Amino acid sequence: MIGGGYVGLVSAACFAEFGNDVAVVEIDPDRLAALRDGRIPIYEPGLDTLVADNSRAGRLSFGADIAEAVTGAEAIFIAVGTPPRNGDGQADLTYVHQAARQIARAMGGHAVIVTKSTVPVGTSRRIAEIVREERPDLDFDVASNPEFLREGSAIGDFMRPDRVIVGVDENAPDGGARTRGVLGALYRPLSLIEAPVLFVKLETAELTKYASNSFLAMKISFINEMADLCDRVGADVHDLARGMGLDGRIGRKFLHPGPGYGGSCFPKDTLALTRIAQEAGAPTRLIEATVAVNDARKIAMAGRIAAACGGSVRGKRVAVLGLTFKPETDDMREAPSIPILVRLAEQGAQIRAFDPVGMPVARPLLPPGLTYCDSALDAAQDADVLLVLTEWNEFRALPPTQLAATMRGRVVVDLRNIFDPAAMKAAGFAYQSLGRP
CATH class of the missing domain: 3.40.50.720 (NAD(P)-binding Rossmann-like Domain)
Structure with missing residues (x-):
């Protein structure tokens, strides 16, 4: 090897x-x-x-x-x-x-x-x-x-x-x-x-990896756009995803809204496939659009957070839960947290972040003024706004009442939809998630 x-x-x-x-x-x-x-x-x-x-x-x-x-x-x-x-x-x-x-x-x-x-x-x-x-x-x-x-x-x-x-x-x-x-x-x-072990032509095998990852990235971008539409019309993106996913032709996986895809594969492979297709004279317009939609989404998330804070994060204490592009990894490659937190820092936010395993890798990639905390509750201490960027299981278990007792403010922007809206409302939060009423 x-x-x-x-x-x-x-x-x-x-x-x-x-x-x-x-x-x-x-x-x-x-x-x-x-x-x-x-x-x-x-x-x-x-x-x-x-x-x-x-x-x-x-x-x-x-x-x-x-x-x-x-x-x-x-x-x-x-x-x-x-x-x-x-x-x-x-x-x-x-x-x-x-x-x-x-x-x-x-x-x-x-x-x-x-x-x-x-x-x-x-x-x-x-x-x-x-x-x-x-x-x-x-x-x-x-x-x-x-x-x-x-x-x-x-x-x-x-x-x-x-x-x-x-x-x-x-x-x-x-x-x-x-x-x-x-x-x-x-x-x-x-x-x-x-x-199944499939023996195919060399060219088919090489293209299958790119095609598979690009299709999954396209599903993610699709459900992200549907979440935005649900926000506008009052629908629930999770029910929408279930209704779609039960169709065997579509499938349930990769229909989870978020701040955009990242990691070592999807960003790199979608971009590479568009170049392969362009050089072959068969451009992949759907994948080109997927790349553009994903890049724009990461930037738009910083605006969504500022809007939840009344239009500006300047001087706000922002607690961030999760930095890696997904849970169960320390990979920060193309993580949505990078462009989001860079923009929040530029706009004057005071950021306190916690990730179970990703902080050592994240430090050189994020603005130097960030404070890295020992736990989720440490990050939430006296925060004006709480921001969820990675859906680690330990974050799902945080009691809303405990968060309310720890935070100074009552704004929660959940970009992974890990909390129950009703429970957050009962705890007194102005809670925003993606594509849910």
């Missing part, structure tokens, strides 16, 4: 749990030292135990030497970063191409080189070209095996997936038979529990 980041580490630990011998290559010395020492550099529930158990069993190892790791390997996964390229938003494949060259120089016998990173269409075939440039006589195959891991539930997603997508080079001399054999054996534990 080339890359010990989020995708690489979770995948490696889960493959080892299947009973395979997995060597993880990580060139960042601090991250490598942490992994060797049993310290997990990312927050993912259950991952520390999984890594420890399989390391102790001798199935999972960590190192910096690619040559040592690939010796005797049947499958070599590339799981390095593909950040948005400056200027156009397309995925930057620098690290993928570097890994391909290093793998080619280090390989001995036959192996399948598998792209686990999220990459544009055509990347797997470009990897094959790079390997042939480095080693014209090398016996190898390429495959695409995109990940579909949700932060906070990645282990369950890997062990009990909706599907596994494997892209195979149908132009290979054997039609991809060796690739199917190697990866079919690797994923056999999932086949035994009847998880």
Whole structure:
């Protein structure tokens, strides 16, 4: 597994749990030292135990030497970063191409080189070209095996997936038979529990990841716009979402209103898909609109908060519950909290924030004047307004009466709809949520 980041580490630990011998290559010395020492550099529930158990069993190892790791390997996964390229938003494949060259120089016998990173269409075939440039006589195959891991539930997603997508080079001399054999054996534990393992063309596999994430992002933006419409006409967005979700053609998931999507995948992948489509001459207007709607929504949320405070937050003490883009992760990438809190700070708000795990990551990304608190109630102490940005379960359990006794003001802006409107009203709050009367 080339890359010990989020995708690489979770995948490696889960493959080892299947009973395979997995060597993880990580060139960042601090991250490598942490992994060797049993310290997990990312927050993912259950991952520390999984890594420890399989390391102790001798199935999972960590190192910096690619040559040592690939010796005797049947499958070599590339799981390095593909950040948005400056200027156009397309995925930057620098690290993928570097890994391909290093793998080619280090390989001995036959192996399948598998792209686990999220990459544009055509990347797997470009990897094959790079390997042939480095080693014209090398016996190898390429495959695409995109990940579909949700932060906070990645282990369950890997062990009990909706599907596994494997892209195979149908132009290979054997039609991809060796690739199917190697990866079919690797994923056999999932086949035994009847998880679908779909073998498709390379290009189809590469596009499936982008298409899936973009469609989910589009569902989120749709329900966010419906929440705004519900606010205007007096409807309830949760009842609306239930009424829609019970239609099997639509489904219940990802119909939860919020301040906009964030994280490591949706913002990056939607933007990348629009660039892929534009370059192919088949622009994706729906996804382009989704990107625009999401960017505008994050900015609009700061205005909604100011309006709830009478038109201005200047001098107001604002308690913030949650900073990460979603619960059960410390990931701050593209988190709605960043643009929202930057604007509130610029407008003169005094911000006191609490997040169960995200504050160390959030500090360098948020305005320097923020105060980071020890608990939700600490953040709420003497606050004029309470703002909910992440739906951590511990926030749902806060009694409205206790919040009322702690706060100075009575304004609550709940951008995750975690509180009961009737209970908040009974506690004396001027309570605002998204799309609910």
